[in-house]
Amino acid sequence: MSHPTAGPLRHALATRARAVVETRWFTGAVLFAILGNAVVLGLETYSGLSERWREWLLLGEGLFLAAFTVEIVLRAAAFADRPARFFRDPWNVFDLVVVVLAHLPLMRENATLLRLLRLARVLRAARLLPQLRIILVAIAKSVPGTFSFLMVGALLLYLYAMLGWMLYAEHDPDRYGSLGRALLTLFLLTTLDGLGPVVHEGLEYSRWSVLYYGTFVLLASFVLVNMLIGVVINSLDEARAVEAGEAREPGEPRTAGGGFGEEELRAKIAEARRVLDELEAGLRR
Structure with a gap:
């Protein structure tokens, strides 16, 4: 006891x-x-x-x-x-x-x-640091969406790598000699680094290279990247909502920014603790 x-x-x-x-x-x-x-x-x-x-x-x-x-x-x-x-x-x-x-x-x-x-x-x-905490929470919340983005991106890379291997394996074995090399080439091209020389070399083999590289860059470097940005921004908004305490009981006052003010929040915490302390003191009697 x-x-x-x-x-x-x-x-x-x-x-x-x-x-x-x-x-x-x-x-x-x-x-x-x-x-x-x-x-x-x-x-x-x-x-x-x-x-x-x-x-x-x-x-x-x-x-x-x-x-x-x-x-x-x-x-x-x-x-x-x-x-x-x-x-x-x-x-x-x-x-x-x-x-x-x-x-x-x-x-x-x-x-x-x-x-x-x-x-x-x-x-x-x-x-x-509240702002840094918001970013870390946003990163954690963006993991499910990022995983879906990676799955779509991996599927896109695989399809274009196989297509590139079929089109350019004989003419450009250094870049498309195998599936692994084709994947590495296309992954580097998502950053648009060295895209010009690759396209010019592809035109020497076929005029369809413009369509191949154009559609890949459009999907991989613009559409998918914008999707990832959307996932991150949505997660950042959710993290800000959690940090600001927007998920509260109906009828509670809000500040102009949608959350409690710092001083108001501190006062409410202190009041809640005071009530708990009085309740505990009463139970001990």
């Missing part, structure tokens, strides 16, 4: 920790540490600087790791009264895994894995 004072102690700890992690200076300090970690990681790629300032760079790495450890402890402490909620946020889980793995002896002995973990810390900047 837990101690009767455990509940109030956890509540007090969570309240004090939240008062720290929700301040602007704490967010700024964490962002500064993430950027500093990125700078140190970049300096280590220069052999001269890495050898000359090795001790200072190691000291900086230790200080950054200590700072990130304190940060994740404070964030976890902010959920001391409701621990399960800490793990509902994917960013909390990501931060915890990155920090914990950095303390494991196996990771610290492997330079490559340790650098990958330190590189992963740079991604944590997305948590503190």
Whole structure:
């Protein structure tokens, strides 16, 4: 059976920790540490600087790791009264895994894995930068649409590669001597790089080359690319809607941009927490 004072102690700890992690200076300090970690990681790629300032760079790495450890402890402490909620946020889980793995002896002995973990810390900047967070959410939401786009693109490349092999295999074996070479040639042509010489060489074999390359460029470089842009833009709009909190109960006020204002949102969160605290206090009596 837990101690009767455990509940109030956890509540007090969570309240004090939240008062720290929700301040602007704490967010700024964490962002500064993430950027500093990125700078140190970049300096280590220069052999001269890495050898000359090795001790200072190691000291900086230790200080950054200590700072990130304190940060994740404070964030976890902010959920001391409701621990399960800490793990509902994917960013909390990501931060915890990155920090914990950095303390494991196996990771610290492997330079490559340790650098990958330190590189992963740079991604944590997305948590503190709303616009970057929106872009990452948009990328995640665009995966299903992008997969469909890749399937259509692969089918288009295959059809034109087979057609190119049948038309140009004998005359241009370097580009169309096999299905693999034809696929590589057409994939490079989707960027329109070197299209002119290829078309001129194709005209030496057949006047139909204009139709072949013209339709391929139209479909691959314009139609498909515009489809991909549409998928990304749609996902970006969905990510902005999630970030702005547009999916809310009917009748709740909206700002001109479609979401709660920052100050209004903070006030509502504080009010909700106050009500929860009063409810928990009443249940303990």
